[in-house]
Amino acid sequence: MPKIPVKLVEWNEIVEWSWGLARKIEESNYVPDVIIAIARGGYVPARLLCDFLGVENLISIQSQHWTEAAKKGERAIIKFEYVINLENARALLIDDIIDTGESVILARDYILNTWKPKELRIAALQWISPVAKIKPDYYYMEVKEWIWFQYPWTRLEDVTQFIKRIIEANYNEKKKSTWTLDEIVREFEEWYGIQVDNRYFNSAVNILVKKGIIKKINNELIYLLGKA
Numbered sequence: 001m002p003k004i005p006v007k008l009v010e011w012n013e014i015v016e017w018s019w020g021l022a023r024k025i026e027e028s029n030y031v032p033d034v035i036i037a038i039a040r041g042g043y044v045p046a047r048l049l050c051d052f053l054g055v056e057n058l059i060s061i062q063s064q065h066w067t068e069a070a071k072k073g074e075r076a077i078i079k080f081e082y083v084i085n086l087e088n089a090r091a092l093l094i095d096d097i098i099d100t101g102e103s104v105i106l107a108r109d110y111i112l113n114t115w116k117p118k119e120l121r122i123a124a125l126q127w128i129s130p131v132a133k134i135k136p137d138y139y140y141m142e143v144k145e146w147i148w149f150q151y152p153w154t155r156l157e158d159v160t161q162f163i164k165r166i167i168e169a170n171y172n173e174k175k176k177s178t179w180t181l182d183e184i185v186r187e188f189e190e191w192y193g194i195q196v197d198n199r200y201f202n203s204a205v206n207i208l209v210k211k212g213i214i215k216k217i218n219n220e221l222i223y224l225l226g227k228a
């Protein structure tokens with residue numbers, strides 16, 4: 001059984017969902033002058049919406065809440081604050097997902113107070129309605145049970161964090177500290193119920209080695225805290 005519910009999202013689904021989202025925006029007759037991507041998750045959907053809605057102006061704001069995949073981080077903050085004048089513009093703020101809603105609320109409030117657009121509406125590919133503190137004006141999919149969407153743009157980051165968690169949990173529960181790559185792949189598929197290309201596992205392991213979390217000896221991977 002997967003330890004957390006994960007849905008692997010493919011690139012073609014992103015195109016379909018963004019297309020569907022664009023149609024909803026169009027049907028509402030809202031014509032944004034500028035699209036604002038919430039970095040980093042909103043970048044790809046924002047770029048696709050520019051194409052599908054014929055919008056030339058694309059800017060971004062970085063509002064960050066989740067520091068690790070599928071794990072709650074600290075509160076949201078705006079990174080790299082800057083001021084622009086949007087007084088004459090209708091704006092559309094977009095993120096990939098509205099989960100707790102904290103990052104989008106923070107970005108919205110910052111934009112309304114500092115950039116002062118004529119109008120600001122919010123869009124997301126996914127809206128996790130039972131946990132979100134805000135309902136976006138537009139969403140492609142309402143998610144009624146919390147799930148981690150493994151988007152194509154966080155594949156390596158997520159795989160790395162998921163592997164790290166597997167290694168840590170096995171050490172804490174069973175004092176297991178030595179792994180083969182095959183064992184990691186099997187445990188990963190069991191925990192998360194998804195399959196990813198092998199190159200992600202190889203790169204993720206290399207990242208964990210670089211961070212000093214594991215070391216590689218011949219074909220074995222050794223959890224370093226486990227050895228301490």
Ligand code: ADE
Nearest residue numbers: 066097099147148149150
């Ligand atoms: N970022 C915040 N919540 C998320 C979720 N449930 N899935 C993917 N990315 C997220």
